[in-house]
Amino acid sequence: MRWYSRLAAVLCGVWLGILPAEAQAPVNNGANNGKLAIVGGYLIDGNEGTPIQNSVVLVEGDRVVHVGTVADTPIPGDTKVISAEGYTIMPGLHDAHVHLMIVGHGVYSEWFVKYDSRMREIMPISARHLLMAGVTSARDLGAPLEDIMWLKKEIESGRLVGPRLFVSGPFLQKTSSDDQKFFRWLIDGPADARAKTRRLIDAGVDLIKVTQSDRLSREELRAIREEAGRAGLHIAAHGYTHEELRAAIEDLGARTIEHVNARPHPFYPEESVRLMGDHGVYAVPTSIVSLAYDATEAFPERLDDQRLKRDLPPEVYQ
Known part of the structure; x- marks a missing residue:
């Protein structure tokens, strides 16, 4: 399916949602050229591969171009770097x-x-x-x-x-x-x-x-x-x-x-x-x-999520 093949190229959705603002800040600022390195996280590749500790994921535009470790992956100087230390990286x-x-x-x-x-x-x-x-x-x-x-x-x-x-x-x-x-x-x-x-x-x-x-x-x-x-x-x-x-x-x-x-x-x-x-x-x-x-229905208290209360208009949350 053509529409689905395009989706498979998208990686790293979960880290985007869980990283706090300070963890998402670039370590070094490269040019706005679409190059990104996500460094130091625990990588689960979604294909049953062995999880990688201290991983490096290199992205160019909308494609992942390389996956490796901090020890074996040089990061080009014109690349923005995001620290994922303490977090898990997985496909979106x-x-x-x-x-x-x-x-x-x-x-x-x-x-x-x-x-x-x-x-x-x-x-x-x-x-x-x-x-x-x-x-x-x-x-x-x-x-x-x-x-x-x-x-x-x-x-x-x-x-x-x-x-x-x-x-x-x-x-x-x-x-x-x-x-x-x-x-x-x-x-x-x-x-x-x-x-x-x-x-x-x-x-x-x-x-x-x-x-x-x-x-x-x-x-x-x-x-x-x-x-x-x-x-x-x-x-x-x-x-x-x-x-x-x-x-x-x-x-x-x-x-x-x-x-x-x-x-x-x-x-x-x-x-x-x-x-x-x-x-x-x-x-x-x-x-x-x-x-x-x-x-x-069995446990309505699960709706008492403070994130929902924070994001939704009060009358919608109620």
């Missing part, structure tokens, strides 16, 4: 399914009524939290188009802090409650499906997100598929039931199926599993839907 994580507009809230009918006008206040906070957790790349699979494109550009320009975003913009689907139509675009016929997919593409999205594939007609699904294919974009789709999954794979041509094994539909028939395998479709389990919700 990729989250394949996020919604930066939600901040973990589980009751959509309450959340969007209160905060639909505050997306540009809330979404940057979510993006920063992701990066501070070591996530350096993420797919945002459902958000208001103008707001998510704004955030993506702000992060890419360096004006805001966050992971590299691959965004779909609004869902394409058949029905929605009124309070969520600002990020769920309803499809009414093949021509409308084609036009709305084209509008997303023209806005600069990285992929297309579809839900309710079992409610959309075959002609509507194929119109979305054709437009996305012309633009070279892959499609992500929900697959809560076998019929929704079948329509998403066979008619829509979805490349990833979202919420696999997430509650309230944790199990699939063997036919569903075989269908995904036969078509080479990737499963995105979004395990957090099952794990975090259940854990929070």
